[in-house]
Amino acid sequence: xxxxxxxxxxxxxxxxxxxxxxxxxxxxxxxxxxxxxxxxxxxxxxxxxxxxxxxxxxxxxxxxxxxxxxxxxxxxxxxxxxxxxxxxxxxxxxxxxxxxxxxxxxxxxxxxxxxxxxxxxxxxxxxxxxxxxxxxxxxxxxxxxxxxxxxxxxxxxxxxxxxxxxxxxxxxxxxxxxxxxxxxxxxxxxxxxxxxxxxxxxxxxxxxxxxxxxxxxxxxxxxxxxxxxxxxxxxxxxxxxxxxxxxxxxxxxxxxxxxxxxxxxxxxxxxxxxxxxxxxxxxxxxxxxxxxxx
Numbered sequence: 001x002x003x004x005x006x007x008x009x010x011x012x013x014x015x016x017x018x019x020x021x022x023x024x025x026x027x028x029x030x031x032x033x034x035x036x037x038x039x040x041x042x043x044x045x046x047x048x049x050x051x052x053x054x055x056x057x058x059x060x061x062x063x064x065x066x067x068x069x070x071x072x073x074x075x076x077x078x079x080x081x082x083x084x085x086x087x088x089x090x091x092x093x094x095x096x097x098x099x100x101x102x103x104x105x106x107x108x109x110x111x112x113x114x115x116x117x118x119x120x121x122x123x124x125x126x127x128x129x130x131x132x133x134x135x136x137x138x139x140x141x142x143x144x145x146x147x148x149x150x151x152x153x154x155x156x157x158x159x160x161x162x163x164x165x166x167x168x169x170x171x172x173x174x175x176x177x178x179x180x181x182x183x184x185x186x187x188x189x190x191x192x193x194x195x196x197x198x199x200x201x202x203x204x205x206x207x208x209x210x211x212x213x214x215x216x217x218x219x220x221x222x223x224x225x226x227x228x229x230x231x232x233x234x235x236x237x238x239x240x241x242x243x244x245x246x247x248x249x250x251x252x253x254x255x256x257x258x259x260x261x262x263x264x265x266x267x268x269x270x271x272x273x274x275x276x277x278x279x280x281x282x283x284x285x286x287x288x289x290x291x292x293x294x
Contacts, residue, residue, distance in 0.1 A: 016075045018055070019063040019082075021125045022200065025090040027054040029097040029223030030196045032261030040195075040258040040270050042251070047266060057259055058198055060126070064163070066156040077163050082124070089117040096186055097223040106184045114184075114228065118201060118220065119173075119213065120166045127199040127255060132162045173214050180232045187227045187238035192262040194221040195247050195269055197254030202246060204231075204290045217290050219246060224261050237292045245289040248273050252282055 020027075031037050036051035064077040092110055106114075122128060136158055204217035217231040227246065229235050247269040251258050260266040276282050 016078050017061050017065070018059050019061070019065070019075075019078045020055075020059040021063060022058040022121070022196070022198065023082075023086045023090070024054050025086065025093055026200075026222065027058060027196065027259070029093070029226075030054075030194070030221075030259060030261050032192065037259040037261055038263045038266045040251070040260075040266055042254060042256055042258065047263075047270065051263075057257055064159060066159055068156065077159060081163055082120075085117070085120050089113055093117070093222055096226060096228060101186065101188050101226075104186055106186070111184050111230075115230070116166075116170070118218065119169050122201060123162065123165045123169065125199055127253070132165060133158075135165070136161060169213065176214060183229075183231055183234045185229045185231075185235060186222075187229060187235070189225050189227065189238060189243050190240070192224040192260070193243055193247075193265050194224050194227065195250055195258050195260045195266060196221055197250045197258040198256050199253045200250065202249050202253070202289060204287055219289055221246070221250075231290060235290065235292065239293060241293045242289050242291075244269075244272060245285055245293075248276055248282070248285060249289060252277075 027037070031054055032051075034051070036053055037057060038051045039048045039057060040046070041048055062075075064075060064082065066074045066077065068074055092113055096104065096114075123132065200220055202219040206216070217229070217233075217235075219227055219229050221227045227238060227243075229238070251269065251273040258266070258270075260269070273282075276285065
């Protein structure tokens, strides 16, 4: 039987190429009334002259494309796996972005799906490429007949393994359990003041183990004016000062692009970030976004 005739065959010769490591439904929450985003290119240290639509940022061509053999490629990871995950979470994200704040009920089911999304997003962004490569380089394959070096050098296999890291991550979290009672909240801030970067999840203390994901506070902007929080200590108030600290840290931890629908907000955030870096104070601000400050 030819591979083209199998169920897998329908995904051969790829169907997609522009693979967003941050889903467009999340990026959409930051666009302005014209449907565009202003972009800070961190490598060039400049704000790009023209705004862009959400589809034109936070993607890599063929990031999740598999080279099956000399003539066959597949985008099954993007078109099936990530598409399924995105479809499951997009409705919840849209609710968090647009529903009246008083009507948002963070039920156990919604929180579980949100944490699931954060984990899959964590292992989808370029910021964790090095961590994933390091895991595979130090892993042991216990199946007879498999050449270890060949597995490590197989780009398609590495992409498949990378796509499955979120399941191992969740399994380890379940095994470790949650230490303490978490509080989940949606904070609404002034209009169009949050930025989004290519590394959009802010951790109070970055974890080196899968299981420790349970043990730290988390913030992530779901739109230009709303932030999701998962903390042990209730974060009841998210002030303008908190927001400034949040934007600075997102710029700091992002590697290439930071976006915002409001040009003036982006300019101010970048200028404040530059000032903090120049003064050598960037690493003193790590936890400030998680504290109730005025």
